[in-house]
Amino acid sequence: MTHSTSSANPTSYAQANAYTPLNFPELASAITHINEEHYDELLGFLTAFTSLSSEDMDEASVQLVDIYAEAIALQIQYKGTKKTSAQAHNPTFFIAFTAPITQFSDLNTQYILLKQQADKKLGKKTIKLTKQTFLVQDSYKVSPNMLRLELTGSTLDVSNKNSVPVDEAGYAYLFDLAHNASASQNVGDKASPTRAHCYYTLRKAWQTSDGVRAWVDVFLHGDTPGGHWASSLQIGDTVMSKREFPEKTAHLQDGQALLIADETSMPTVARLLELWDNPIPPLVLCVTQELADQAYFDAVKIGTDKKNGDKTRQSTECQTDNNFMLLPLVAGKIHSGKELAVLIDQTLANYLTNHPLQIEKVWGALEAGTAKALRGLIQQRLGLERSDSVIKVYWRKD
Ligand SMILES: Cc1cc2nc3c(=O)[nH]c(=O)nc-3n(C[C@H](O)[C@H](O)[C@H](O)COP(=O)(O)OP(=O)(O)OC[C@H]3O[C@@H](n4cnc5c(N)ncnc54)[C@H](O)[C@@H]3O)c2cc1C
Structure with missing residues (x-):
């Protein structure tokens, strides 16, 4: 279970020592990436897993300062002039993973689990690690370089209207390009996929009498794995998504x-x-x-x-x-x-x-x-x- 401990004083050093340092070469850039791209998620972790309220963080900036095998370390820096003595020490909070990280690829899974737990506690929509299979009904250009895929959900439980959100903008699916790799290779003259997955947005989805229909619009910017995957798809092919997440709007x-x-x-x-x-x-x-x-x-x-x-x-x-x-x-x-x-x-x-x-x-x-x-x-x-x-x-x- 996720737990957090806070250190609002010099015990932060002692607490950091309680966790196992990681030496992955990719760690520093992962920390930079999370600080730059996932800042609001760090705030969410603190709100969900500590006793801090969003007001407590109003005049603060939060930084991911380290990732240990068992936890992430988040430091709060208060900017206001009226800092309390506890705030003056830039407190560090440790948010524990569900399971320790043993290899770098575990970080992605453990981070997503933290995010799911935090979003659940905060009553927010969250990332899902579910697989869905869609059937290609049609594909055509909607502008010179934008290819529209028209899909239906072939394995969807159509009674569950939430399986494809009809009223969310920017809802994205991580498509498994490898699922169609053999079909793509039959086309012959282009490079085989060098990336396994690609995110594309649900442009629009709507309920029909026989299920949910959806558009996914793929911008073609040359001979790239994602563009090649989309333009190789034929009517009747299946496409598979492995992950999906809502956009912040x-x-x-x-x-x-x-x-x-x-x-x-x-x-x-x-x-x-x-x-x-x-x-x-x-x-x-x-x-x-x-x-x-x-x-x-x-x-x-x-x-x-x-x-x-x-x-x-x-x-x-x-x-x-x-x-x-x-x-x-x-x-x-x-x-x-x-x-x-x-x-x-x-x-x-x-x-x-x-x-x-x-x-x-x-x-x-x-x-x-x-x-x-x-x-x-x-x-x-x-x-x-x-x-x-x-x-x-x-x-x-x-
Ligand atoms: C949440 C999310 C939602 C997204 N939704 C959509 C969507 O609905 N439709 C869509 O088309 N894309 C969408 N994208 C972007 C798409 O996932 C990326 O453009 C992806 O990198 C495309 O993969 P690729 O295989 O075509 O090119 P890559 O393998 O990423 O790149 C191959 C080469 O092309 C260059 N390149 C990549 N993208 C572009 C570009 N746009 N313009 C010029 N050069 C480029 C790269 O620099 C590289 O040299 C989304 C991305 C995210 C994160």
């Missing part, structure tokens, strides 16, 4: 939002728009390498599938024909890294000069280097609370 319920999409996160933003239930329409900054791929949003209307309330409300409140502001950015060869982040920030700055909007919430997903740089730039430009700005990593440039 709850903060978009109110306030003026900015959504930032690249080719890989356009499906998430499109679904966010269809399910939009915030009276203020968002500004959508869409960055693509090619102008033609901006057409992806032509068929998307705001609020068409929103869960509650009056679906006609948006027609009086929104300000453009399409009912949301689309700010296209065609970036050409600049598709990743800090350079793209600067371009996005400048595009936003220019827009805000002519259209003075007070942006209160941000969601975006981009390449790792872009996301990292953009978080800082957006923070400088908009000065938002960390919880009001979610900029995710959807892919990594080699």
